[in-house]
Amino acid sequence: MFATVIDGRKIGRELGFPTANLALSNPAEMPENGVYAVDVIVKNEKFLGILNVGNRPTFGTSERTAEVHILNFSQEIYGETLEISVRRFIREERFFDNPDDLKKQIQQDLYAAKI
Numbered sequence: 001m002f003a004t005v006i007d008g009r010k011i012g013r014e015l016g017f018p019t020a021n022l023a024l025s026n027p028a029e030m031p032e033n034g035v036y037a038v039d040v041i042v043k044n045e046k047f048l049g050i051l052n053v054g055n056r057p058t059f060g061t062s063e064r065t066a067e068v069h070i071l072n073f074s075q076e077i078y079g080e081t082l083e084i085s086v087r088r089f090i091r092e093e094r095f096f097d098n099p100d101d102l103k104k105q106i107q108q109d110l111y112a113a114k115i
Contacts, residue, residue, distance in 0.1 A: 005078050019067035019069045037051075038113075042080065054093035058099070
């Protein structure tokens with residue numbers, strides 16, 4: 001699937017896991033809500049990432065969104081088009097009592113994406 005990086009609320013950055021918020025070229029290609037291990041191609045270079053699709057229940061939002069954290073990546077890419085390929089499903093989307101619990105889960109998600 002192809003997606004353009006758009007501005008977001010910067011929640012991932014505040015948690016220590018910056019994400020690229022995505023506007024999909026074809027929204028029908030968006031997978032079911034959850035967290036996925038993905039490959040991300042940015043400017044003809046391939047990276048590993050974790051994709052979150054859903055409503056961000058921990059932060060009280062209801063809009064369905066997609067965002068990707070790209071491992072070992074720190075470039076500004078607003079407006080860039082990314083190619084994202086789902087490698088595998090990691091877990092369902094869920095509510096966390098606080099941001100620290102979410103951060104711990106993201107660490108586990110990153111580990112799961114790497115193996």
